[in-house]
Amino acid sequence: MFEKSTWIRLPRNVVVGHGVLDQTGEAISELHLSGAPLVVTSPTPREVAGERVKAELGSLGETPEMVVVEQASFDEIERVIDVARDLEPGYLVGVGGGKAIDIAKMAAADRNLGFISVPTAASHDGIVSGRGSVPDGGTRHSVAADPPLAVVADTEVLAEAPWRLTTAGCADIISNYTAVRDWKLANRLQNAQYSEYAGALSQMTAEMLVENADSLKRGLEESAWVVVKALVSSGVAMSIADSSRPASGAEHLFSHQLDRLAPGDALHGHQVGVGSVLTAYLQDGERGDWRNVRDALATIGAPTTADELGIDDETVLEALTTAHEIRDRYTILGDGINQDAAHEAATVTGVL
Numbered sequence: 403m404f405e406k407s408t409w410i411r412l413p414r415n416v417v418v419g420h421g422v423l424d425q426t427g428e429a430i431s432e433l434h435l436s437g438a439p440l441v442v443t444s445p446t447p448r449e450v451a452g453e454r455v456k457a458e459l460g461s462l463g464e465t466p467e468m469v470v471v472e473q474a475s476f477d478e479i480e481r482v483i484d485v486a487r488d489l490e491p492g493y494l495v496g497v498g499g500g501k502a503i504d505i506a507k508m509a510a511a512d513r514n515l516g517f518i519s520v521p522t523a524a525s526h527d528g529i530v531s532g533r534g535s536v537p538d539g540g541t542r543h544s545v546a547a548d549p550p551l552a553v554v555a556d557t558e559v560l561a562e563a564p565w566r567l568t569t570a571g572c573a574d575i576i577s578n579y580t581a582v583r584d585w586k587l588a589n590r591l592q593n594a595q596y597s598e599y600a601g602a603l604s605q606m607t608a609e610m611l612v613e614n615a616d617s618l619k620r621g622l623e624e625s626a627w628v629v630v631k632a633l634v635s636s637g638v639a640m641s642i643a644d645s646s647r648p649a650s651g652a653e654h655l656f657s658h659q660l661d662r663l664a665p666g667d668a669l670h671g672h673q674v675g676v677g678s679v680l681t682a683y684l685q686d687g688e689r690g691d692w693r694n695v696r697d698a699l700a701t702i703g704a705p706t707t708a709d710e711l712g713i714d715d716e717t718v719l720e721a722l723t724t725a726h727e728i729r730d731r732y733t734i735l736g737d738g739i740n741q742d743a744a745h746e747a748a749t750v751t752g753v754l
């Protein structure tokens with residue numbers, strides 16, 4: 403359907419490379435922001451990069467402040483909003499994994515301030531997106547926010563992060579296959595708005611990553627480069643769509659439900675990867691391409707089973723049978739699948 407107007411919000415500066423943390427000040431000074439920065443980080447990223455970024459930002463002439471968050475929750479977002487209200491910073495800088503970046507992004511949107519994204523792990527595709535994803539009791543909101551004005555992704559830092567964080571990022575990208583199929587399904591059955599460009603970009607990003615899967619190796623900085631570029635591309639697809647739809651279908655609903663049922667047991671990207679194997683089976687049947695999804699995950703060393711996620715069988719089945727309840731987003735799960743169907747999908751695919 404023809405729309406009267408479309409707004410696509412994208413970052414202005416995306417700086418990726420070895421040692422680019424030292425260019426954070428330069429990337430920001432080009433944006434003509436005023437006021438002091440507030441760095442939002444979490445414990446490990448603070449040690450890995452947060453203090454360094456804070457020192458670098460000091461070179462811009464205003465004294466930076468820092469707030470450390472512990473978990474992805476609306477309470478933590480409120481706390482950062484309160485700190486920002488008190489300190490009146492000029493802009494927010496999120497330094498960390500998906501948790502710190504989402505919280506900084508959403509707090510900046512609330513305070514109507516600019517936001518800069520400094521990922522310390524190539525673990526998720528929210529690095530560039532204009533969405534925040536935070537659990538709220540029994541549901542999970544995908545909240546509209548502004549995308550970062552600039553992204554500074556230092557491949558030296560990303561390559562030194564534990565390899566499992568990078569394989570989580572790969573799995574978050576591989577899940578785009580099933581997300582795009584669910585999006586097309588919702589378009590056909592529910593008239594959900596679909597963007598050909600965003601869908602094609604998201605799918606192509608997953609294909610390129612899978613084609614390069616053999617060359618992704620632990621400790622290789624080039625691998626961190628390949629993965630972070632794919633994460634940027636996937637985030638741009640979400641910005642074009644103004645929705646997380648290009649990168650989030652039933653496999654994400656499954657993962658969000660696991661976050662509720664087994665909080666902290668596995669990484670977001672690893673959960674959506676296993677969810678993608680199950681979703682591919684549900685979308686396309688036994689002879690479909692769920693094996694390709696599983697093999698792509700296995701090649702990069704991401705989990706493909708409940709055991710590898712460290713989550714018990716009952717929890718996996720409960721997450722699969724209740725995932726459709728987590729938000730109003732039409733997927734292959736429809737109004738829900740029953741216990742027998744969930745068991746069949748999980749055993750045929752070897753997830754259980």
Ligand SMILES: NC(=O)C1=CN([C@@H]2O[C@H](COP(=O)(O)OP(=O)(O)OC[C@H]3O[C@@H](n4cnc5c(N)ncnc54)[C@H](OP(=O)(O)O)[C@@H]3O)[C@@H](O)[C@H]2O)C=CC1
Pocket residue numbers: 444445446447450474498499500501502504522523525526527528529531532533534535536559562563564567570574640646669670671
């Ligand atoms: N907005 C969007 O579009 C998207 C949002 N997301 C969201 O992102 C989150 C998942 O992101 P993820 O990064 O997996 O989660 P976290 O931010 O929780 O990071 C995972 C773990 O990695 C640690 N860590 C981060 N960087 C380093 C490093 N360089 N070295 C060692 N450890 C490190 C963190 O430490 P610590 O515990 O100290 O923080 C944490 O323990 C979820 O909340 C998900 O919903 C995911 C995709 C898209």
Ligand SMILES: O=C(CO)COP(=O)(O)O
Pocket residue numbers: 527528533534535536542543544545574646647649650654
């Ligand atoms: O994780 C995401 C894309 O990879 C987005 O998740 P949401 O759909 O919860 O915003």
Ligand SMILES: [Zn+2]
Pocket residue numbers: 526527574649650654670671674
């Ligand atoms: Zn995701």
